Amino acid sequence: MRALFFSSQTYDQESFRAAPAMEGLSLNFQAARLTEATATLAAGHEVVCAFINDELSAPVLERLAAGGTRLIALRSAGYNHIDLKAAQRLGLSVVRVPAYSPHAVAEHAVALILALNRRLHRAYNRTREGDFSLHGLTGFDLYGKTVGVIGTGQIGLAARIMAGFGCQLLAYDPFPSPQMQALGARYLPLPELLAQAHIVSLHCPLTEQTHHLINQQSLALMQRGSMLINTGRGALVDTPALSDALKSGHLGYLGLDVYEEEAQLFFEDRSDQPLQDDVLARLLTYPNVIITAHQAFLTREALAAIAETTLENIARWAVGNPQNLVEG
Ligand code: NAD
Numbered sequence: 001m002r003a004l005f006f007s008s009q010t011y012d013q014e015s016f017r018a019a020p021a022m023e024g025l026s027l028n029f030q031a032a033r034l035t036e037a038t039a040t041l042a043a044g045h046e047v048v049c050a051f052i053n054d055e056l057s058a059p060v061l062e063r064l065a066a067g068g069t070r071l072i073a074l075r076s077a078g079y080n081h082i083d084l085k086a087a088q089r090l091g092l093s094v095v096r097v098p099a100y101s102p103h104a105v106a107e108h109a110v111a112l113i114l115a116l117n118r119r120l121h122r123a124y125n126r127t128r129e130g131d132f133s134l135h136g137l138t139g140f141d142l143y144g145k146t147v148g149v150i151g152t153g154q155i156g157l158a159a160r161i162m163a164g165f166g167c168q169l170l171a172y173d174p175f176p177s178p179q180m181q182a183l184g185a186r187y188l189p190l191p192e193l194l195a196q197a198h199i200v201s202l203h204c205p206l207t208e209q210t211h212h213l214i215n216q217q218s219l220a221l222m223q224r225g226s227m228l229i230n231t232g233r234g235a236l237v238d239t240p241a242l243s244d245a246l247k248s249g250h251l252g253y254l255g256l257d258v259y260e261e262e263a264q265l266f267f268e269d270r271s272d273q274p275l276q277d278d279v280l281a282r283l284l285t286y287p288n289v290i291i292t293a294h295q296a297f298l299t300r301e302a303l304a305a306i307a308e309t310t311l312e313n314i315a316r317w318a319v320g321n322p323q324n325l326v327e328g
Helices: 010-018 058-066 084-091 104-118 120-128 154-158 179-182 190-196 216-220 239-247 278-283 300-318
Strands: 002-003 026-029 047-050 069-074 093-095 147-151 168-172 199-202 226-230 251-256 289-291
Touching: 002 010, 002 147, 002 251, 010 026, 010 300, 026 190, 026 278, 058 168, 069 190, 084 199, 093 239, 104 199, 104 251, 104 289, 104 300, 120 179, 120 278, 147 190, 168 190, 216 239, 239 251, 278 289
Parallel strands: 002 026, 002 047, 047 069, 069 093, 147 168, 147 199, 199 226, 226 251, 251 289
Antiparallel strands: none
């Protein structure tokens, strides 16, 4: 059996080659992103392994199915980028990696919080330039501040790290978690959470209900000077509205690991080309914004777990006993 990996990077190849091999499965790695134009590369591969910015729309899935693909193995937890109805219609099975390291993502969210608060990005550049001044670097104590967690699944729950700093936890999720409540978190309706939190961190999946959950109206409910962290999915926030809120000073800090239009940008070195995305270009001008290019998952432990679970998913599917199926 042959598996083709789209959007694969060196670290993917290393982690998949290091994971326990499945007998009879050949792994073929492709740097190209999966799109309508590249789908034909998968001809003759029963398994296509895709990442978050690969295109898994109906026309792409039709091409894959026509080329003999029968399993889409997502090497991600999120599955908002696949047309599940089309997959079902075409008889394609879809599997994913529901949990690889919630700690990796939650710890990255905390890294953004700490860097933004203590302005590490600015301090780093200053000292390298021989500027040892402190003006503009004043932060705040995290101790005693209120953190609002939106989506308290595996990653949101790992945001318990903030309780260790002495923060109060507020939460919003249609399915409250007893473990989160045991940490002292109070579940509130979204408008109340937004109004009370000093820091808001997004950890819910991207669905029709959560699309642009943070928009002009919800930003207006947040306290002036508060911090927003998004390590979930780009389209959870209306990005132009963020820019307006930063410009007016209403939003005090912004940390993004995901961006609505990231598919055409992230995971590649584009430093020698003019940035074509004006919204992103504007965001990058604010001193109180840090943007990372979807790297929250990128720890050794998470990569090893993604590889291991994906290969297990393929092996289980191959023997007719699938696990981690995603159904529409
Ligand atoms: P999870 O399924 O364990 O938890 C998601 C939680 O969100 C659940 O508790 C669910 O009830 C809640 N939820 C659903 N709809 C909601 C709504 N309308 N409002 C508030 N909460 C809602 O998922 P997880 O493993 O914690 O991952 C969360 C998301 O993080 C993923 O869907 C993915 O988009 C994102 N993610 C990002 C990265 C990264 O590298 N930046 C890596 C992994 C996952």
